[in-house]
Amino acid sequence: MNRVARPLITSVPGVASAEISGGAPPAMRIWVDPAKLSGRGLTASDIAAALRANNVQAAPGQLKGASTAINITAGTDLRDVESFRQMVIKGGDAGGLVRLGDIATVELGAQNYDARALSAGHKSVTVAIAPTPDGNPLDIVSGVKALLPQMQRVAPPGLEVRNQFDTAHFVEASIDEVAHTLIEAVAIVIVVIFLFLGTFRAVIIPVVTIPLSLLGTAGLMLAFGFSLNLLTLLAMVLAIGLVVDDAIVVVENIHRHIEEGASPIEAALLGAREIVGPVIAMTITLAAVYAPIGLMGGLTGALFREFAFTLAGSVIVSGVIALTLSPMMSSRLLHARMGEGRLEKALERVMHGLTGRYVRLLGRTLTTRGAVLMAGVLILGASVVFFLGAKRELAPQEDMGYVFVQTKAPQYANVDYTARYSAQVEALFHKVPEYADSWFDVGGTGGANIGFGGIIMKEWADRTRNADQIQAEIAGSTSAVTGVYATAFQDSPLPAGSGGLPVQMVIRSADDFPEIYRTLEAIKGAAWGSKLFAFVDADLAFDSQEAHVSIDRAKAGELGVSMAEIADTLALMVGENYVNRFNWHDRSYDVITQVPQDRRLTPDNLGAFYVKTGSGSLVPLSTVASITINPQPNKLPQFNQMNSATISAVLMPGVTMGQAVDFLKAQPLPPGTTVDWLSNSRQYVHEGNQLTVSFAFALVVIFLVLAAQFESFRDPLVILVTVPLAVSGALVPLYLGFTTLNIYTQIGLVTLIGLISKHGILMVSFANEMQHTHGWNRAEAIAHAAAVRMRPILMTTAAMVAGLVPLLFAGGAGAASRFAIGIVVVMGMLIGTLFTLFVLPTIYTLLAGDHRAKAQATSHHAPSDGEPAHA
Template identity: 25%
Template sequence: MNLAKLSVLRPVAMAMFIIFLIILGSVSLRHLPVDLFPELTFPVVAVTASYDGAGPEEVEELITQPIEELMASIPNVESVSSTSRTGGALILVAFDWGTDMDFAALTMRERIDQVREMLPSEVDAPQVMRFDPSMLPIVQLAITEPGGDTAEARQLIENEIKPRLDAIDGVASIQVEGGSEQEIRIDIQPDVLAQYGITLQDLQQLIASENINFPAGEVHDQNQSFPIRVSSEFTSVYDLEQLPIPTNAGVVLLGDLFAISEATAPLSQESYLNGEPAVGLSILKASGTNTVQITRALNDELDDLKQQLPEGIEIQTIFDQSRFIEQSINAVFWNILLGGGLAALVLYLFLRNIRSTLIIALSIPISIMTTFLFMYFSGETLNVLTLGGLALGVGMMVDNAIVILENIYRKRQEGESLREAAIHGTGEIGGAIVASTLTTVVVFLPIVFVDGLAAQLFKPLALTVAFALLASLITALIIVPLLSSTFLRTTDETSVFQVGFEKTKAVYKRLLEFSLQRPKRIIAVTTALLAGSLSCIPLLGTEFLPAQDQSFISIDVRLPPGSALSATYQVTEEINEKLAAFTEVELAYVTVGGTDNFSLGAGSQTNRASYSLLLSDTDRRTTSDLEIADSIRSSLASVPNADIRVSASDSGFTDDPISITVKGQDLQTLEQLSEAIVATVSTIEGVREPTTNYADGNPEVTVAINRQAASSYGITSAQIASTISDATRGLVATRIARHGEELNVRLQVDDAYTASLEQLEQLLLSTPGGERIPLSSVAAVERGEGPSTIRRSDRMREVTVTASILNRDLGSVINEIEEALIEEVRPLLPNGYRISFGGQNEQMNDAFTKLSGAIALAIVLVYMVMAGRFESFFYPFIIMFSVPVTAIGVIFGLLLTNQPIGVGSLVGILILTGIVVNNAIVLVDYINTLKKNGYSSYDAIIQAGPIRLRPILMTALTTILGLIPLTLGFGEGTEIQQPMAIVIVCGLAVSTFITLLLIPVIYFLTDQRKEKRRQHAETLH
């Protein structure tokens, strides 16, 4: 080819080109962002709205339903789901994949602005935010103080630690959780307020108006201008105590009316590290930034901070995403080196020439550097999947170089000069090499048109493999001829391996002759093997993505709705005792109250605790995180009055393995149906923790206002609600700045006035006439029960049952659940209610459908590329017979390794579709060349087969051995690539040996038939 000729005749220019490529590739590698997975974009936007004090039914009616109706009318909306609970609502709007999410979020904000006036005035402005995996923390820290004083620890974080970490480039935000805050509390006695004729609101306005600091214009004096600042700020408790308050008894100092003290603010959330009080920090990175680089900068800054912090302050890392990233990338990197070494060993065994081996070995780093260059300019990141694609491509990188070098080597042995052998050897086989590379690259084209989570995960992998193959093509056509024309030497040494290979070639020639004489027998045997393997498909099972051991376990603890924070904390103490028995757990961090950092939440959840358990590294334990999680699950099953869920191997972007949703209108009916589903699912083998998200009724106090009685006193319902709210929750009057921090000044009614229903009934209300009446005069105070959480999807109420799986594949479990539900739950289903499956099963089915279509389209594209290369539809048709026989190896390999069919397996099959035809292309191309030189079909096949046996075996073995480390699953983070590697290795191994006999047989039969037709046509003429 012209490129080879240019390379051989201009060696200095080509050498400079190689150096330039290596330098550019090295610079690109340094600037590639490093992350665990590719940047993912989910078509989900969340709307959160807070309505303090409102119950779930009020939130549903006043907030959720109006927003849902607006959201459902937005274009490209796939579904709208919501959660309404005490104090707030969360509405999730899912769009079709491929929607412009920036425009969708903008449209949502515009719609919410339209409905804003319809919402209660007490509702804060609803917030719209995109759901993005980058919102998950990359690092979680826990800070402990020797005396357990979390207020001091939180103050230290806010003033010293957080500002320094915030300043690190790439840090988007830092969330502080747990820890107490100081405030100044004024203990209000309603009797005193009544005695002096003042109200709580009057007191709040007066305190706020006296704590001022604002500019008041300027004054001119002696040709100078001076700004005026009016300052009357409070700086201490003493200033508050000396504040004069006008009353009906004259002016009285605030300190003489009420007790004023510095106290701890009411807690809604507490954090503990290994049982000790702690304050948590969750650090989020900016989108598109380098996780590893940011984490290293954070660790460097923390090392400096630890030396400067007061003695006894400890900072522990609970979760560090970069730790798993680095372990995973190192594992894949060593797999690449090991695979490359095995490929080089194959080359040396076949060629027995150290110079030839070095020529091919040099093509690997050059191809890798060129791949990094392509990745940089295409905007890819260096992650587990792109490096996995590089590992998949290492064995294939040398295929083109092997075929060209082997042909050059053969030409040299036939007596041509080095330059002639390099030019003629490359030119003779160059067209077939380009075609075989394009057939492998073109299979990735359909995945560009596939949407969904699987496509987002595997598009970068597909691009990386395609880049690696294109880089290897450039290397094979330019660099291999250049190096061969300079360094290649032939040898006449006869090694044991070469003698063995010559015998193998002779055996293959006899097998080929036998096959051509009995073609029907070969086709029958192949058909029988294919039919037998296809019949084993039901034995494989199915899954979405394999679990990844990240040495991290989370525990979600939920007490009955309405449980106080103290009750939740008592349960965590019992859990801590049980966790102490697990030596694999290095750190146990728990947040009591609120939600964890890995989920969106809305409203108050004091009945909930979230654990983050850091396990020892995988090389220091014999059990997986899933097995440890199952043992913890069994140990915690005896904890009373708590719903406990333990999960591991959570990637952060996949749903629950089992998710069954029941939709209807009546909550009680939904509860009964969900309990029946839980009971049914519990009987299925391998299912763990079947749980319904239906929450029991939330204890509540209902104040039923008698409007006629209230109006007779001149009191409105809003005034009554405001008085009760101020009495129970307190009222922040102002803030005091002191020593670089701000403290709330809270007016808090003494607990004695709201400690029970009877005392709440005696809460005094002020009438416009100055009269003081008890609450019981205008309202009935009763204890009741309301729903704690109401969930809706597509404007229908729903309850979802979720569960995890251990040691079984997802597809088999779902099939058994469906059969059980038909027998036991379907008869109980009333009209208007329906059951649907979601979670990973829905994700899996969606991915399987789209990837199956991509594989079908890939086969068509491969055929079209070959048709263009051979300028015929006949020979590509013969070559395509090598594709279906790969099923024999694929199914056998998955059965042997006990791997279910998953997204990784399907992507492996997609890649395999483009690889398996390469050997057939090289063989058929040479058969055609011999036929042009006057050989008959039979003689051309017998001659071409043994000659092409060496490059075919070399390319197949280098690809197979290059993937062996990934197939065995060495190191962390290789779980996703392992199924792909198994499919490619087993499929290619079996198809190579079958193809060596099947393709010549089919070629011979079809050529014979073609010749007979030609002769028949000539006879007719």
């Protein structure tokens, strides 16, 4: 593995490291028999001295003549097991020669035996591959898989080399699901547009916008160096509903002029001229709303930068197409006789009837403005309740196709103990009906008492249960395994930084460790009692054991036993330290002396080791030392150069990261004690509020953009008044528990700002035009604008909602995040559209500016601003 697999894997572009688990580099292991050693009058120091004297890796140099140079090699080192066995330890006296093989078992073994690995129940060696910060997981996995046949060819007989597990499979499956969703969304949007327009000739115009906008967006992505990944594909799914909006508005306006008697070319020119201002305003507004997301820092910015700029690019491209290609196509495809078909007539009757009912309802609404305002205030109050009551997390938990399990044995347990019980846990994986593969590693960086593994499940389409249900089954079955505490949890769908259990709270203090431990235990007890956590653990505990060798220096001095002799004996017999190195297959490896494991099981074994006195005789170590067992902390951790302890936890099913972090933050701490966070909880604490700031920033950006477009500060207020009302609708499914407040739902809320603003722009710009050209007052102008713009508003809402329907019924990999963003935008659009049609006209009559042209004021009678007009 070290000579072939690791060099090959680390050569793959994007690989940062390749850590081997379950195996170790080769070493010459010398298993000393203490009884034979002392029986020959020898100690561990004699073995070390003989090895240093007889196994020397020399570099003699060169012979240099007048014109030649000859390298010198000297056979002063030992290179195979037999040479080490035959090495003389003692000789020349009446007792004859004593060779190393006489007092020890010599074999080519491993440098250490501190780790174990299982693969599908079989012994294995695993290689954990970590990417560089800018490494592409898909490219890395593809590169590593291409190397597997080469590694298999050089592997020993009976050794299988395979790719067991990679997180890129989830990414690939998610991309495939989003690609299918993209196709479904296009088909649904086409059907919805047809149902509104009633003719294929009219449908062709906005439908053509979809592929052209997506191709234009792909060109922008190529220019900016963006990749076709999960988030950019998700941006394209959202873009399907967005890119047809402007074309729908243009086509509907041209169609309206044709119905009023204009020729197709005249209608195209007039309709495009009327709508150019609103379309530009809508395009700039919706593109600007993503600027705060694209400019964010941290993990959220890194994840969503390409998403934001992809959406903004698609909106800009669609706006250009709507003002250029759509009018031209309308002049060729639309004509005055389009409404003569049975379906067209039926649709027109429905739309005229709907418009009539809307106008009557709007008229009543404008006469009861006080009640409308009161309802708006109540809804805003309810939105605060919805927001505060929504569960929070950084990202929704995805079914990633695997479940992790960690086992923890008592602190004093060795690798053999932990591996034995971890194997029992791994065996339970095979009983899960959705089982496809599994692995388990013991030891390594987690320590001898920690095991970590996982079950890989069948493909999403091949099983009916999700990861949450399988996790619950594993948690229940593994609880019956005695000897270790097993906890099942799922991986974060986002890069998790330090890794480990999802919740990690670091307690830092200048106090000593016993004081930190008391604080730690109080928080652990409260966490267990809260019922929020399925597992709670800490890295600081006073449950380790220390075998302390107390030396009677007076007696040692009397016998002539030096401290160096005692230290060398313990290090060479127990410590697994290397004495020197040997060459094997052109590489250098350790030579290690140690007694077999069965000779170092208890403290009494240490006292039986012999040390040499000043006279050359041997005495047991127990003659000059006593061994006592003392408790000690398992470790003395530090964080940012301060004494610390870390609480690690796994959440109960249905509990979010926000609930866990809020609970832990509320726990009392002694003065001078601070906290920090690691793993997924660190992401949540540091990234969770960034999008909230972006939401507020997006409102400011849109307000300034609209103020510049309308040359007024009042009209943008009217347009944006429905945004918080739409947000209240979007928060309802979060409050009811359908999803959580996370980065995906927050992205949906930011998107909602731009979408709802487009409706307001359509209505307010037309009402202002009516004031200016006809001298109507605000009530009359907004009533007429609402009646005329109702159809394009409903059409754009329907197209957007229809494009997101596949997200609401998403399944497979990445379904949770797609559902989260889809449900927010859909609910927000439906509720926001309703408020746009009724609340916005009311606010317009109260806040909008007076755009009537004074110079054109005539004897035309206009009702007062509070009086509704008749369309």
